[in-house]
Amino acid sequence: MDEIRxxxxxxxxxxxxxxxxxxRDEMTAEDVDGWDSTAHINLIVALEKHFKVKFAMAEISRMxxxxxxxxGLLRLIAKKLGxxx
Amino acid sequence: MSVASIEFIxxxxxxxxxxxxxxxxxxxxxxxSVANALALWSLLPGEAQAPxxxxxxxxxxxxxxxSGYVVAMALRRRPSGWLLSGYLLALVAAFLVLKEYxxxxxxxxxSLIKHPIGxxxxxxxxxxxxxxxxxxxxxQIEGGTFCAYLNYQLNLFGILSGPIQRFQDFHExxxxxxxxxxxxxxxxxxxxxxxxxxxxxxxxxxxxxxAYTLSSSTLDQVSRGFLVQLSAPKKLIxxxxxxxxxxAYLYFNFSGYCDIVIAGARLFxxxxxxxxxxxxxxxxxxxxxxxxHRTLSHWIRDxxxxxxxxxxxxxxPNLAEPLSIVFMFLALFLAGVWHGSxxxxxxxxxLNGIGVGAVKLWELAIIRARGRKGHKEYLKNxxxxxxxxxxxxxxACLTYLFFPTDMVKTLHAIEVLFRSA
Numbered sequence: 001m002d003e004i005r006x007x008x009x010x011x012x013x014x015x016x017x018x019x020x021x022x023x024r025d026e027m028t029a030e031d032v033d034g035w036d037s038t039a040h041i042n043l044i045v046a047l048e049k050h051f052k053v054k055f056a057m058a059e060i061s062r063m064x065x066x067x068x069x070x071x072g073l074l075r076l077i078a079k080k081l082g083x084x085x
Numbered sequence: 086m087s088v089a090s091i092e093f094i095x096x097x098x099x100x101x102x103x104x105x106x107x108x109x110x111x112x113x114x115x116x117x118s119v120a121n122a123l124a125l126w127s128l129l130p131g132e133a134q135a136p137x138x139x140x141x142x143x144x145x146x147x148x149x150x151x152s153g154y155v156v157a158m159a160l161r162r163r164p165s166g167w168l169l170s171g172y173l174l175a176l177v178a179a180f181l182v183l184k185e186y187x188x189x190x191x192x193x194x195x196s197l198i199k200h201p202i203g204x205x206x207x208x209x210x211x212x213x214x215x216x217x218x219x220x221x222x223x224x225q226i227e228g229g230t231f232c233a234y235l236n237y238q239l240n241l242f243g244i245l246s247g248p249i250q251r252f253q254d255f256h257e258x259x260x261x262x263x264x265x266x267x268x269x270x271x272x273x274x275x276x277x278x279x280x281x282x283x284x285x286x287x288x289x290x291x292x293x294x295x296a297y298t299l300s301s302s303t304l305d306q307v308s309r310g311f312l313v314q315l316s317a318p319k320k321l322i323x324x325x326x327x328x329x330x331x332x333a334y335l336y337f338n339f340s341g342y343c344d345i346v347i348a349g350a351r352l353f354x355x356x357x358x359x360x361x362x363x364x365x366x367x368x369x370x371x372x373x374x375x376x377x378h379r380t381l382s383h384w385i386r387d388x389x390x391x392x393x394x395x396x397x398x399x400x401x402p403n404l405a406e407p408l409s410i411v412f413m414f415l416a417l418f419l420a421g422v423w424h425g426s427x428x429x430x431x432x433x434x435x436l437n438g439i440g441v442g443a444v445k446l447w448e449l450a451i452i453r454a455r456g457r458k459g460h461k462e463y464l465k466n467x468x469x470x471x472x473x474x475x476x477x478x479x480x481a482c483l484t485y486l487f488f489p490t491d492m493v494k495t496l497h498a499i500e501v502l503f504r505s506a
Contacts, residue, residue, distance in 0.1 A: 017457070033461050037390065037391075038405075038409045041395050057220070057391060058223065058225040058251075058253070059225070060387075061383070061387040061391070064386075
Protein backbone atom coordinates (compact mmCIF):
# COMPACT_ATOMS: atom_id res chain seq x y z
CA MET A 1 0.00 0.00 0.00
CA ASP A 2 2.92 2.36 0.79
CA GLU A 3 4.30 1.79 -2.68
CA ILE A 4 0.94 2.67 -4.26
CA ARG A 5 0.71 5.80 -2.07
CA UNK A 6 4.19 6.99 -3.12
CA UNK A 7 3.51 6.45 -6.81
CA UNK A 8 0.03 7.99 -6.61
CA UNK A 9 1.49 10.99 -4.79
CA UNK A 10 3.82 11.67 -7.73
CA UNK A 11 0.84 11.43 -10.13
CA UNK A 12 -1.07 13.94 -7.96
CA UNK A 13 1.93 16.32 -7.97
CA UNK A 14 2.22 16.12 -11.76
CA UNK A 15 -1.50 16.65 -12.40
CA UNK A 16 -1.97 19.53 -9.95
CA UNK A 17 1.47 21.05 -10.58
CA UNK A 18 2.23 21.15 -6.86
CA UNK A 19 5.34 19.38 -5.50
CA UNK A 20 4.20 19.99 -1.91
CA UNK A 21 1.25 17.57 -2.07
CA UNK A 22 1.58 14.81 0.52
CA UNK A 23 -1.17 12.19 0.30
CA ARG A 24 -3.05 11.36 3.48
CA ASP A 25 -5.99 8.93 3.68
CA GLU A 26 -8.41 11.55 5.02
CA MET A 27 -7.64 14.07 2.24
CA THR A 28 -10.57 15.09 0.02
CA ALA A 29 -10.96 17.24 -3.11
CA GLU A 30 -11.43 20.24 -0.79
CA ASP A 31 -7.84 19.88 0.46
CA VAL A 32 -6.17 20.10 -2.96
CA ASP A 33 -6.19 23.37 -4.90
CA GLY A 34 -7.87 23.05 -8.28
CA TRP A 35 -9.44 19.60 -7.74
CA ASP A 36 -12.60 20.27 -9.70
CA SER A 37 -14.55 18.06 -12.15
CA THR A 38 -12.09 18.49 -15.03
CA ALA A 39 -9.02 18.07 -12.81
CA HIS A 40 -10.66 14.97 -11.35
CA ILE A 41 -10.82 13.37 -14.80
CA ASN A 42 -7.25 14.46 -15.60
CA LEU A 43 -6.17 12.77 -12.37
CA ILE A 44 -8.14 9.59 -13.12
CA VAL A 45 -6.69 9.29 -16.63
CA ALA A 46 -3.17 9.86 -15.25
CA LEU A 47 -3.71 7.21 -12.54
CA GLU A 48 -5.14 4.76 -15.11
CA LYS A 49 -2.08 5.24 -17.33
CA HIS A 50 0.40 4.99 -14.48
CA PHE A 51 -1.07 1.93 -12.75
CA LYS A 52 -2.45 0.38 -15.98
CA VAL A 53 -5.91 -0.02 -14.49
CA LYS A 54 -9.38 1.08 -15.67
CA PHE A 55 -11.99 2.80 -13.53
CA ALA A 56 -15.73 2.44 -14.24
CA MET A 57 -17.86 5.59 -14.48
CA ALA A 58 -19.64 4.64 -11.25
CA GLU A 59 -16.30 4.37 -9.45
CA ILE A 60 -15.10 7.73 -10.80
CA SER A 61 -18.39 9.31 -9.80
CA ARG A 62 -18.31 7.79 -6.28
CA MET A 63 -14.87 9.33 -5.69
CA UNK A 64 -16.54 12.77 -5.90
CA UNK A 65 -19.01 11.93 -3.14
CA UNK A 66 -18.75 13.93 0.07
CA UNK A 67 -17.85 10.88 2.19
CA UNK A 68 -15.04 9.74 -0.12
CA UNK A 69 -11.34 10.49 0.36
CA UNK A 70 -7.87 9.70 -0.94
CA UNK A 71 -7.73 6.60 1.28
CA GLY A 72 -10.72 5.15 -0.61
CA LEU A 73 -9.06 5.93 -3.95
CA LEU A 74 -5.81 4.23 -2.91
CA ARG A 75 -7.70 1.16 -1.65
CA LEU A 76 -9.57 0.98 -4.97
CA ILE A 77 -6.28 1.07 -6.90
CA ALA A 78 -4.88 -1.63 -4.60
CA LYS A 79 -7.99 -3.76 -5.18
CA LYS A 80 -7.66 -3.41 -8.93
CA LEU A 81 -3.97 -4.35 -8.74
CA GLY A 82 -4.84 -7.35 -6.59
CA UNK A 83 -2.94 -5.92 -3.63
CA UNK A 84 -5.92 -5.25 -1.34
CA UNK A 85 -5.51 -5.95 2.37
CA MET B 86 -53.03 12.73 -4.92
CA SER B 87 -50.52 15.50 -4.19
CA VAL B 88 -47.54 14.66 -1.96
CA ALA B 89 -48.50 17.68 0.18
CA SER B 90 -52.11 16.51 0.63
CA ILE B 91 -53.46 15.43 4.01
CA GLU B 92 -54.36 12.01 2.54
CA PHE B 93 -50.79 11.36 1.33
CA ILE B 94 -49.14 12.52 4.55
CA UNK B 95 -51.62 10.45 6.62
CA UNK B 96 -50.92 7.33 4.50
CA UNK B 97 -47.17 7.97 4.69
CA UNK B 98 -47.14 8.22 8.49
CA UNK B 99 -49.50 5.29 9.07
CA UNK B 100 -47.76 2.94 6.61
CA UNK B 101 -44.34 4.12 7.88
CA UNK B 102 -45.38 3.28 11.45
CA UNK B 103 -46.48 -0.26 10.50
CA UNK B 104 -43.88 -1.13 7.84
CA UNK B 105 -41.22 -2.53 10.17
CA UNK B 106 -43.81 -4.49 12.14
CA UNK B 107 -44.05 -6.74 9.08
CA UNK B 108 -42.01 -9.88 9.80
CA UNK B 109 -38.83 -10.07 7.73
CA UNK B 110 -37.60 -9.14 4.29
CA UNK B 111 -40.19 -10.92 2.11
CA UNK B 112 -43.37 -9.31 3.52
CA UNK B 113 -41.69 -5.87 3.66
CA UNK B 114 -40.58 -6.02 0.04
CA UNK B 115 -44.00 -7.35 -0.99
CA UNK B 116 -45.71 -4.44 0.78
CA UNK B 117 -43.28 -1.97 -0.81
CA SER B 118 -43.90 -3.48 -4.28
CA VAL B 119 -47.68 -3.20 -3.81
CA ALA B 120 -47.29 0.45 -2.76
CA ASN B 121 -45.19 1.13 -5.88
CA ALA B 122 -47.78 -0.58 -8.10
CA LEU B 123 -50.57 1.52 -6.56
CA ALA B 124 -48.54 4.71 -7.03
CA LEU B 125 -47.92 3.79 -10.67
CA TRP B 126 -51.61 3.03 -11.20
CA SER B 127 -52.56 6.46 -9.82
CA LEU B 128 -50.08 8.15 -12.18
CA LEU B 129 -51.16 6.44 -15.41
CA PRO B 130 -53.86 8.32 -17.32
CA GLY B 131 -57.51 7.65 -16.50
CA GLU B 132 -60.65 8.61 -18.43
CA ALA B 133 -60.32 12.25 -17.37
CA GLN B 134 -56.96 12.55 -19.17
CA ALA B 135 -58.31 11.62 -22.64
CA PRO B 136 -56.97 11.38 -25.37
CA UNK B 137 -54.25 9.76 -23.24
CA UNK B 138 -55.32 6.32 -22.11
CA UNK B 139 -54.35 3.69 -19.56
CA UNK B 140 -53.55 0.50 -21.47
CA UNK B 141 -51.37 1.94 -24.29
CA UNK B 142 -49.45 3.89 -21.62
CA UNK B 143 -48.94 0.79 -19.49
CA UNK B 144 -47.85 -1.24 -22.54
CA UNK B 145 -45.37 1.46 -23.64
CA UNK B 146 -43.98 1.69 -20.11
CA UNK B 147 -43.58 -2.10 -19.97
CA UNK B 148 -41.60 -2.12 -23.25
CA UNK B 149 -39.51 0.84 -22.05
CA UNK B 150 -38.59 -0.82 -18.75
CA UNK B 151 -38.28 -4.47 -19.82
CA SER B 152 -36.10 -3.62 -22.82
CA GLY B 153 -33.75 -1.69 -20.51
CA TYR B 154 -33.38 -4.64 -18.18
CA VAL B 155 -32.84 -7.16 -20.99
CA VAL B 156 -30.17 -4.98 -22.64
CA ALA B 157 -28.47 -4.32 -19.27
CA MET B 158 -28.23 -8.04 -18.53
CA ALA B 159 -26.95 -8.76 -22.06
CA LEU B 160 -24.30 -6.05 -21.68
CA ARG B 161 -23.29 -7.34 -18.26
CA ARG B 162 -22.66 -10.78 -19.75
CA ARG B 163 -20.95 -9.47 -22.89
CA PRO B 164 -20.00 -5.75 -22.95
CA SER B 165 -20.50 -4.16 -26.37
CA GLY B 166 -20.09 -0.48 -27.22
CA TRP B 167 -22.20 -0.94 -30.35
CA LEU B 168 -25.15 -2.49 -28.51
CA LEU B 169 -24.94 0.19 -25.81
CA SER B 170 -24.81 3.08 -28.33
CA GLY B 171 -27.57 1.59 -30.51
CA TYR B 172 -29.90 0.98 -27.59
CA LEU B 173 -29.27 4.41 -26.03
CA LEU B 174 -30.02 6.09 -29.36
CA ALA B 175 -33.26 4.13 -29.72
CA LEU B 176 -34.17 4.83 -26.10
CA VAL B 177 -33.66 8.59 -26.40
CA ALA B 178 -35.56 8.66 -29.73
CA ALA B 179 -38.46 6.76 -28.14
CA PHE B 180 -38.37 9.15 -25.20
CA LEU B 181 -38.57 12.22 -27.48
CA VAL B 182 -41.57 10.75 -29.30
CA LEU B 183 -43.31 9.61 -26.10
CA LYS B 184 -42.85 13.05 -24.52
CA GLU B 185 -44.10 14.75 -27.74
CA TYR B 186 -41.18 17.17 -27.97
CA UNK B 187 -42.01 20.15 -30.19
CA UNK B 188 -38.79 19.91 -32.20
CA UNK B 189 -39.47 16.26 -33.06
CA UNK B 190 -42.51 17.46 -35.01
CA UNK B 191 -40.17 18.98 -37.60
CA UNK B 192 -38.72 15.57 -38.41
CA UNK B 193 -41.56 13.08 -37.88
CA UNK B 194 -45.16 12.83 -39.13
CA UNK B 195 -47.86 14.09 -36.76
CA SER B 196 -49.56 10.68 -36.73
CA LEU B 197 -46.49 9.27 -34.96
CA ILE B 198 -46.06 12.14 -32.54
CA LYS B 199 -49.68 12.47 -31.42
CA HIS B 200 -50.38 9.25 -29.53
CA PRO B 201 -52.50 8.08 -26.59
CA ILE B 202 -49.47 7.42 -24.37
CA GLY B 203 -48.92 9.54 -21.30
CA UNK B 204 -46.39 8.44 -18.66
CA UNK B 205 -45.67 10.71 -15.71
CA UNK B 206 -42.12 10.38 -14.42
CA UNK B 207 -40.74 9.00 -17.72
CA UNK B 208 -37.86 11.52 -17.74
CA UNK B 209 -36.58 10.25 -14.41
CA UNK B 210 -37.00 6.64 -15.52
CA UNK B 211 -34.83 7.46 -18.54
CA UNK B 212 -32.03 8.75 -16.28
CA UNK B 213 -32.22 5.71 -14.01
CA UNK B 214 -32.34 3.38 -17.02
CA UNK B 215 -29.24 4.86 -18.66
CA UNK B 216 -27.39 4.69 -15.32
CA UNK B 217 -28.43 1.06 -14.81
CA UNK B 218 -27.40 -0.03 -18.31
CA UNK B 219 -24.02 1.77 -18.33
CA UNK B 220 -23.17 0.54 -14.84
CA UNK B 221 -24.28 -3.01 -15.71
CA UNK B 222 -21.94 -3.02 -18.72
CA UNK B 223 -19.07 -1.82 -16.53
CA UNK B 224 -19.83 -4.57 -14.00
CA GLN B 225 -20.93 -2.13 -11.31
CA ILE B 226 -24.38 -3.64 -10.71
CA GLU B 227 -24.52 -6.49 -8.24
CA GLY B 228 -27.60 -8.63 -7.73
CA GLY B 229 -29.80 -6.70 -10.12
CA THR B 230 -32.80 -9.03 -10.23
CA PHE B 231 -35.74 -8.00 -12.41
CA CYS B 232 -37.89 -7.46 -9.34
CA ALA B 233 -35.27 -5.20 -7.71
CA TYR B 234 -34.82 -3.26 -10.97
CA LEU B 235 -38.56 -2.78 -11.45
CA ASN B 236 -39.04 -1.51 -7.91
CA TYR B 237 -35.98 0.71 -8.29
CA GLN B 238 -37.52 2.28 -11.39
CA LEU B 239 -41.01 2.56 -9.88
CA ASN B 240 -39.92 3.53 -6.34
CA LEU B 241 -42.80 5.78 -5.25
CA PHE B 242 -40.37 8.11 -3.46
CA GLY B 243 -38.60 9.00 -6.68
CA ILE B 244 -40.97 8.19 -9.54
CA LEU B 245 -42.58 11.60 -9.86
CA SER B 246 -39.67 14.08 -9.85
CA GLY B 247 -36.65 12.34 -8.37
CA PRO B 248 -34.33 12.63 -6.53
CA ILE B 249 -32.38 10.40 -8.93
CA GLN B 250 -31.12 7.55 -6.77
CA ARG B 251 -28.33 5.19 -7.83
CA PHE B 252 -29.31 1.54 -8.13
CA GLN B 253 -26.45 0.56 -5.78
CA ASP B 254 -27.95 2.73 -3.00
CA PHE B 255 -31.47 1.39 -3.61
CA HIS B 256 -30.12 -2.15 -3.57
CA GLU B 257 -28.86 -1.70 0.02
CA UNK B 258 -32.49 -1.28 1.07
CA UNK B 259 -33.67 -4.08 -1.22
CA UNK B 260 -31.16 -6.53 0.25
CA UNK B 261 -31.92 -5.65 3.83
CA UNK B 262 -35.01 -3.52 4.53
CA UNK B 263 -34.24 -2.40 8.08
CA UNK B 264 -35.04 0.81 10.02
CA UNK B 265 -32.45 3.57 9.53
CA UNK B 266 -33.95 5.99 12.04
CA UNK B 267 -31.86 5.49 15.18
CA UNK B 268 -33.97 7.02 17.96
CA UNK B 269 -37.02 9.14 18.86
CA UNK B 270 -35.11 12.39 18.31
CA UNK B 271 -34.26 11.40 14.74
CA UNK B 272 -37.84 10.25 14.19
CA UNK B 273 -39.09 13.63 15.37
CA UNK B 274 -36.66 15.39 13.02
CA UNK B 275 -37.88 13.22 10.12
CA UNK B 276 -41.54 14.02 10.80
CA UNK B 277 -40.71 17.72 11.23
CA UNK B 278 -38.98 17.63 7.85
CA UNK B 279 -42.13 16.22 6.25
CA UNK B 280 -44.15 19.05 7.83
CA UNK B 281 -41.61 21.65 6.75
CA UNK B 282 -41.78 20.23 3.23
CA UNK B 283 -45.57 20.58 3.19
CA UNK B 284 -45.27 24.19 4.39
CA UNK B 285 -42.67 25.00 1.72
CA UNK B 286 -44.58 23.32 -1.10
CA UNK B 287 -48.16 24.20 -0.29
CA UNK B 288 -47.67 27.44 1.67
CA UNK B 289 -44.59 29.47 0.70
CA UNK B 290 -44.30 28.02 -2.80
CA UNK B 291 -47.96 28.69 -3.57
CA UNK B 292 -47.65 32.28 -2.28
CA UNK B 293 -44.61 32.86 -4.51
CA UNK B 294 -46.46 31.43 -7.49
CA UNK B 295 -49.41 33.73 -6.78
CA ALA B 296 -47.02 36.72 -6.74
CA TYR B 297 -45.53 35.54 -10.03
CA THR B 298 -48.93 35.05 -11.71
CA LEU B 299 -50.19 38.44 -10.52
CA SER B 300 -47.08 40.36 -11.63
CA SER B 301 -46.62 38.58 -14.99
CA SER B 302 -50.34 38.98 -15.84
CA THR B 303 -50.22 42.69 -14.96
CA LEU B 304 -47.16 43.25 -17.17
CA ASP B 305 -48.82 41.23 -19.93
CA GLN B 306 -51.85 43.51 -19.78
CA VAL B 307 -49.61 46.60 -19.85
CA SER B 308 -47.85 45.25 -22.93
CA ARG B 309 -51.18 44.60 -24.67
CA GLY B 310 -52.31 48.18 -23.91
CA PHE B 311 -55.06 47.28 -21.40
CA LEU B 312 -53.34 48.96 -18.42
CA VAL B 313 -51.99 52.27 -19.68
CA GLN B 314 -52.10 54.19 -16.37
CA LEU B 315 -49.40 52.11 -14.59
CA SER B 316 -46.40 54.36 -13.78
CA ALA B 317 -42.83 53.46 -14.77
CA PRO B 318 -41.64 52.79 -11.16
CA LYS B 319 -44.63 50.48 -10.61
CA LYS B 320 -43.82 48.61 -13.80
CA LEU B 321 -40.28 48.10 -12.50
CA ILE B 322 -41.61 46.86 -9.16
CA UNK B 323 -43.93 44.39 -10.93
CA UNK B 324 -41.02 43.21 -13.06
CA UNK B 325 -38.84 42.72 -9.96
CA UNK B 326 -41.62 40.70 -8.30
CA UNK B 327 -41.98 38.55 -11.41
CA UNK B 328 -38.18 38.21 -11.76
CA UNK B 329 -37.60 36.94 -8.21
CA UNK B 330 -40.90 35.24 -7.31
CA UNK B 331 -40.73 32.49 -9.94
CA UNK B 332 -37.26 31.21 -8.90
CA ALA B 333 -38.43 31.41 -5.26
CA TYR B 334 -41.55 29.40 -6.17
CA LEU B 335 -39.45 26.77 -7.97
CA TYR B 336 -37.11 26.41 -5.01
CA PHE B 337 -39.82 26.16 -2.34
CA ASN B 338 -42.03 23.91 -4.45
CA PHE B 339 -39.34 21.45 -5.53
CA SER B 340 -37.25 21.43 -2.35
CA GLY B 341 -40.48 21.09 -0.31
CA TYR B 342 -41.44 18.07 -2.43
CA CYS B 343 -37.95 16.62 -1.90
CA ASP B 344 -38.17 17.17 1.87
CA ILE B 345 -41.41 15.15 1.93
CA VAL B 346 -40.18 12.24 -0.20
CA ILE B 347 -36.66 12.06 1.30
CA ALA B 348 -37.98 12.12 4.88
CA GLY B 349 -40.93 9.86 3.93
CA ALA B 350 -38.52 7.30 2.41
CA ARG B 351 -36.51 7.26 5.66
CA LEU B 352 -39.61 5.98 7.48
CA PHE B 353 -39.36 2.90 5.23
CA UNK B 354 -35.59 2.49 5.59
CA UNK B 355 -34.72 4.00 2.19
CA UNK B 356 -31.91 6.56 1.90
CA UNK B 357 -32.80 8.91 -0.95
CA UNK B 358 -30.03 11.34 -2.00
CA UNK B 359 -30.27 15.02 -1.06
CA UNK B 360 -31.25 17.32 -3.91
CA UNK B 361 -30.70 20.88 -2.60
CA UNK B 362 -28.00 22.79 -0.74
CA UNK B 363 -28.84 26.51 -0.48
CA UNK B 364 -28.65 27.04 -4.27
CA UNK B 365 -29.20 30.79 -4.27
CA UNK B 366 -26.03 31.23 -2.21
CA UNK B 367 -23.95 29.74 -5.05
CA UNK B 368 -21.11 31.93 -6.30
CA UNK B 369 -21.35 30.84 -9.95
CA UNK B 370 -23.45 28.66 -12.26
CA UNK B 371 -21.27 25.55 -11.82
CA UNK B 372 -21.60 25.91 -8.06
CA UNK B 373 -25.31 26.59 -8.52
CA UNK B 374 -25.95 23.33 -10.38
CA UNK B 375 -24.08 21.49 -7.62
CA UNK B 376 -26.65 22.87 -5.19
CA UNK B 377 -29.93 22.97 -7.17
CA HIS B 378 -31.44 19.64 -8.29
CA ARG B 379 -28.02 18.20 -7.60
CA THR B 380 -28.92 14.58 -8.41
CA LEU B 381 -29.74 15.73 -11.96
CA SER B 382 -26.50 17.76 -12.15
CA HIS B 383 -24.50 14.80 -10.91
CA TRP B 384 -26.18 12.50 -13.43
CA ILE B 385 -25.30 14.94 -16.23
CA ARG B 386 -21.73 15.17 -14.92
CA ASP B 387 -21.37 11.37 -14.75
CA UNK B 388 -23.13 10.29 -17.95
CA UNK B 389 -22.61 13.23 -20.35
CA UNK B 390 -19.71 15.45 -19.29
CA UNK B 391 -17.31 12.83 -17.87
CA UNK B 392 -17.41 10.34 -20.77
CA UNK B 393 -16.97 13.16 -23.32
CA UNK B 394 -14.16 14.85 -21.42
CA UNK B 395 -12.41 11.63 -20.39
CA UNK B 396 -12.45 10.39 -24.00
CA UNK B 397 -10.84 13.67 -25.09
CA UNK B 398 -8.16 13.60 -22.36
CA UNK B 399 -7.27 10.03 -23.40
CA UNK B 400 -7.22 10.63 -27.17
CA UNK B 401 -6.33 14.30 -27.71
CA PRO B 402 -5.10 15.76 -24.39
CA ASN B 403 -4.09 19.07 -26.03
CA LEU B 404 -7.70 19.74 -26.96
CA ALA B 405 -9.10 18.74 -23.55
CA GLU B 406 -9.00 22.18 -21.90
CA PRO B 407 -10.77 24.18 -24.64
CA LEU B 408 -13.20 21.34 -25.32
CA SER B 409 -14.08 21.10 -21.60
CA ILE B 410 -15.89 24.45 -22.02
CA VAL B 411 -17.79 23.13 -25.05
CA PHE B 412 -18.75 19.96 -23.15
CA MET B 413 -19.93 21.97 -20.15
CA PHE B 414 -22.06 24.11 -22.43
CA LEU B 415 -23.44 21.00 -24.13
CA ALA B 416 -24.19 19.22 -20.84
CA LEU B 417 -26.09 22.16 -19.36
CA PHE B 418 -27.81 22.89 -22.66
CA LEU B 419 -29.09 19.30 -22.76
CA ALA B 420 -30.16 19.59 -19.11
CA GLY B 421 -32.15 22.69 -19.98
CA VAL B 422 -33.73 21.16 -23.07
CA TRP B 423 -34.63 18.00 -21.12
CA HIS B 424 -36.78 20.05 -18.72
CA GLY B 425 -39.59 20.43 -21.23
CA SER B 426 -40.79 19.82 -24.76
CA UNK B 427 -41.37 23.43 -25.88
CA UNK B 428 -39.05 26.02 -27.43
CA UNK B 429 -38.60 28.13 -24.25
CA UNK B 430 -36.50 25.32 -22.81
CA UNK B 431 -34.03 25.71 -25.64
CA UNK B 432 -33.48 29.32 -24.55
CA UNK B 433 -33.25 28.14 -20.93
CA UNK B 434 -30.69 25.51 -21.94
CA UNK B 435 -28.60 27.96 -24.00
CA LEU B 436 -28.51 30.50 -21.12
CA ASN B 437 -27.41 27.82 -18.66
CA GLY B 438 -24.82 26.52 -21.11
CA ILE B 439 -23.44 30.05 -21.53
CA GLY B 440 -23.47 30.48 -17.73
CA VAL B 441 -21.30 27.44 -16.97
CA GLY B 442 -19.07 27.98 -20.02
CA ALA B 443 -18.40 31.58 -18.92
CA VAL B 444 -17.52 30.43 -15.39
CA LYS B 445 -14.92 27.99 -16.73
CA LEU B 446 -13.46 30.62 -19.09
CA TRP B 447 -13.26 33.16 -16.25
CA GLU B 448 -11.55 30.61 -13.99
CA LEU B 449 -8.97 29.77 -16.68
CA ALA B 450 -8.34 33.50 -17.27
CA ILE B 451 -7.68 34.11 -13.55
CA ILE B 452 -5.40 31.08 -13.30
CA ARG B 453 -3.43 32.27 -16.35
CA ALA B 454 -3.14 35.79 -15.00
CA ARG B 455 -2.50 35.09 -11.31
CA GLY B 456 -1.64 31.38 -11.07
CA ARG B 457 -3.37 28.74 -8.92
CA LYS B 458 -2.34 30.55 -5.74
CA GLY B 459 -3.87 33.78 -7.01
CA HIS B 460 -7.04 31.92 -7.94
CA LYS B 461 -7.25 30.48 -4.43
CA GLU B 462 -6.91 33.98 -2.94
CA TYR B 463 -9.58 35.23 -5.34
CA LEU B 464 -11.97 32.48 -4.16
CA LYS B 465 -11.28 33.32 -0.50
CA ASN B 466 -11.91 37.07 -0.83
CA UNK B 467 -15.22 37.76 1.05
CA UNK B 468 -16.11 40.89 -0.96
CA UNK B 469 -15.62 39.06 -4.26
CA UNK B 470 -17.65 36.16 -2.89
CA UNK B 471 -20.56 38.45 -1.90
CA UNK B 472 -20.50 40.17 -5.31
CA UNK B 473 -20.32 36.79 -7.09
CA UNK B 474 -23.33 35.46 -5.16
CA UNK B 475 -25.33 38.60 -6.04
CA UNK B 476 -24.43 38.40 -9.76
CA UNK B 477 -25.09 34.66 -9.90
CA UNK B 478 -28.45 34.96 -8.14
CA UNK B 479 -29.58 37.47 -10.74
CA UNK B 480 -28.24 35.43 -13.64
CA ALA B 481 -30.03 32.32 -12.34
CA CYS B 482 -33.25 34.37 -12.04
CA LEU B 483 -32.72 35.60 -15.61
CA THR B 484 -32.56 32.02 -16.89
CA TYR B 485 -35.83 31.27 -15.07
CA LEU B 486 -37.63 33.94 -17.08
CA PHE B 487 -37.68 31.24 -19.76
CA PHE B 488 -38.77 28.40 -17.47
CA PRO B 489 -42.54 28.97 -17.70
CA THR B 490 -43.92 27.58 -20.95
CA ASP B 491 -45.89 30.78 -21.74
CA MET B 492 -42.95 32.60 -23.33
CA VAL B 493 -45.20 35.33 -24.79
CA LYS B 494 -45.89 36.58 -21.26
CA THR B 495 -42.17 36.64 -20.51
CA LEU B 496 -41.36 38.53 -23.71
CA HIS B 497 -44.15 41.02 -22.97
CA ALA B 498 -42.73 41.62 -19.49
CA ILE B 499 -39.23 42.20 -20.91
CA GLU B 500 -40.68 44.58 -23.50
CA VAL B 501 -42.42 46.57 -20.72
CA LEU B 502 -39.16 46.72 -18.75
CA PHE B 503 -37.22 48.16 -21.68
CA ARG B 504 -39.96 50.68 -22.52
CA SER B 505 -39.98 51.84 -18.86
CA ALA B 506 -36.20 52.24 -18.64
